[in-house]
Amino acid sequence: MKNHVIIEAKNIVTTFGRNVIHDGINFKIQKGEIFGLLGGSGSGKTTLLREMIMLQKTRAGQMLILGTDVQTASSKMAQKLRQKWGVLFQFGALFTSLTILENVTIAMREYTDLPDWLIEESALMKLSMVGLPPKVANMYPSELSGGMKKRAGLARALALDPKLLFLDEPTSGLDPQSARAFDELILTLRDTLGITVVMVTHDKDTIANVLDRFVILGNKIVLFEGTMELLKQTTNDELKKFLS
């Protein structure tokens, strides 16, 4: 069971109209890994992430998540898969009509039969874990700052204790101190709950300290796949830009 492949991308091709974004992307993500999707602006990192969570269709190729091809999964399978992962969007994407506490508890109320007190306590614990004070629980997203929205978004993504976590630029827009705390949190979650994390990031510190492995996208293909150590040995000028 070791080195269990959680996500596998096989020859992914994506096009927007005539514009080709990905032309044969391949990579594998192992269980318990913190995996990064790197690349310059417009290289299709977020698009790739959106394809993994079934928000976007690929033109060709297979995207296997937990052994299921998400592009052809039946709606029942898809619904099952969606409960196994948590997603943090770039700007939090909280439901503006719900309070922060309701935002975090909604999935628990909908998909589990946990007692109410436990749902509430778990939610408050998760808010505290991501570094939010308890007083925000009854506030609405519009009353929070961008960074706080992001933390609340992470708390919501963690609500169901997912085995798989997708993060879209988790540390952008956070102050350096909070960003490092965020990194710490991701590492702890991986070490304790054994979750697999896929993130799109530009943060040099996150790349160096948190990611186990990563791919660098560019020219519509995977330019590099591997660890930081491997990247340091590269002679490719384009890849060297990612070393700071």
Next chain:
Amino acid sequence: MKKLPSLDVTQTYEGFSVSLQGVWVKESIQKLDLAFSTLTCKPKASYTFDLSGITDFDTHGIMLILHHTKKLEAQGCSIFKIGASESLEKLLSICELHYPKEKVEEKKELFILSFLENVGKDLFEGYKTLSSFFAFTGELTHFVIAAFFKPFTIRLKATLYHIEQSGAGALPIILLTSFLIGIVIAYQGATQLEKFGANIFIVEMVTISAVRELAPLLTAIVIAGRSASAYAAQIGVMKITDEVDAMSSMGFSPWNFLVLPRLFALIISLPLLVFFADIISVFGGMVIATTKLDVSFVEFIDRIKQTVALKHLIIGLIKAPIFGCIIATIGCFRGFQIDSSTESVGKYTTISVVNAIFWVIAVDAIISVLLTEMGL
């Protein structure tokens, strides 16, 4: 095989030993919670929780353990946790660190108090909206006058765009509704007039009521539904995405770029639309007059020339730009009221349409009474 989650209590001479076993994840919580409730507390007893039998866990399972151990602790029992695996230990300590210390409770108030509070809030909201509406119209007037002195500041391209969108785009639906309205008036009138043998009066009936009242009113209501909502939503979403702020920070006045083009577009296009609506609604009446009352097209038009004064048409056309002004002002004003929540987009878009239609009808009533009193 996975071990069923369970909780075994044995009494030792030191106190109680509680052995936790199996999978402690969210799916098994309900059963485990029940098992915990059988765990009675002897004051000052010591409880040793053996966690070594836990094979799988998540934060919900841990929260359950924490919840019940804290409850025991609060009753004066001493708690020991042993045998936790490394990862369980780590997550346990994190969860314990972040365990909510106090419950966040929503304030519960007396019904009458919250009722009074809501009434007060609503009244104050209404007062605030009214004063900000006056401020808005004041500022709008200022910019309109400024635009007349410096006509080159008027954004011609944007104005034309809105004339096309709100004016030309609305033509098909306005033609259809006014045709139907012409038919409806003529049809209802025809049965009554036929009884008196006063068939020819269908001309005055249809023409005056259509060109003076119904065509302008109907056009304005359709435009209020189409454009007031569109303006409110467009401006509101631009506010949410900070486009409005970006504009002002670059020195582009939102008044000149957003409000005036929409205002001018409606002031210009409404009279034109009303004119079309006049023609088509009278045509609708003519169709019924021919088929039901044997008043031919030629007779109908001759009669219009003889008996229907031009003032009715002019009054109808003069009202049109006033309605346009009302619709654009309300649409834009409500748009600027939208704040950062997505819910407010729906709320203010709806309000903009309701307000616009109400004020169109109200102003039409006022004008109607005034003009009749003046003998026009």
